[in-house]
Amino acid sequence: MIYRHIPVMLSEIIEYLNCRPGKCYVDCTVGGAGHSSAILERIKPDGMLVGIDQDADAIQNAVQVFKPDISNVRLIHDNYVNLPNILSQLNICSVDGIVADLGLSFNQLENSGRGFSFLKTEPLDMRMDASCGITAADIVNNETEESLERIFKSYGEERWARKIARRIVALRAVQRIQTSSGLAEIVCDAIPKRSMYKRKKHPATKVFMALRIAVNNELEVLESFIASAVDYLTPGGRICFLSFHSLEDRIVKRQFKKLEGKCTCPPDFPKCVCDKKQIVKILTRKVIRPTEEEVNANSMARSACLRVAEKVEPSVV
Secondary structure, three states: OOOOOOOOOHHHHHHHHOOOOOOEEEEOOOOOOHHHHHHHHHHOOOOEEEEEEOOHHHHHHHHHHOHHHHHHEEEEEOOHHHHHHHHHHOOOOOEEEEEEEOOOOHHHHHOOOOOOOOOOOOEOOOOOOOOOOOOHHHHHHHOOHHHHHHHHHHHHOOOOHHHHHHHHHHHHOOOOOOEHHHHHHHHHHHOOHHHHOOOOOOOOHHHHHHHHHHHHOHHHHHHHHHHHHHHOEEEEEEEEEEEOOHHHHHHHHHHHHHHHOOOOOOOOOOOOOOOOOOOEEEOOOOOEOOOHHHHHHOHHHOOOEEEEEEEOOHHHO
16 A cells, blocks of 8 residues: 655754754654655664654555665654653663654545545544544444533534534434544534535534544643653754644643743742743744645645744753
8 A cells, every 4th residue: 555645844844853964863653754754864874763653554654665774763653652661662762853743644534444534434433543442433422412512622623512412412323423424424414504604624624633633632642742752852952843733733832831941930039939940942932834835735734833842951951
């Protein structure tokens, strides 16, 4: 199977990572190996790339992509939240850069057969790692109406969350909801027609995104990952997050500010008592967005947000 994916904001990420020969970098979400391949080219011949992905298809594809340089690569089928354990098992104490692309790959939408796309008729799965965890069908068919409403509203920011949840509960009492196209049709029927006409995206977009986030615990994983990942950066090492959802971007922004450790004492205090310490320097005060040319060439890049931080030298802390 050919794994199709176009890396988003490739040149910006490579520039911010400041890749150098002989250094060690981690791609937490290998996907189609686009970012990884560009990193590897800049750290050869003696550098090390650690590629992580919880999607087995992505790892299998990366094995083929990196076959000529496999001695410089360590590929791990796992969730990036387990980075501390992964690096420990590889006997790696620190790394010079980390990147995480939090979006779906084109392959997952088009070829995975796991129901990520509302335009296809596939089993309602949505697990990044198809070997474990609950599926989207489990959530849709078993959660209460109140729980479904919360998921759609909190994770998808869906205005019509209550009506959609009510419609799902009513229909699943008659027949189990099992396919992506079946769920998409239910969502479209639940949303008032006057609202659908005003939407620029497919009416099921937010519900599918919310379910994917819930199935894979994406926000909780991201929240707990950032601080632990920064611990493994060498001074001057950089961490890049490419997000496609306002909730993800908000988490990255908030965590970066927390790690920046700016004093929060009132200005009239003669001495700092909050004891905050700077761990990173934020390199992207304003979020970096893709160029118009990139969006025209790859519509999947349109909502991308890039934020980057650099680990400060110990003397600064």
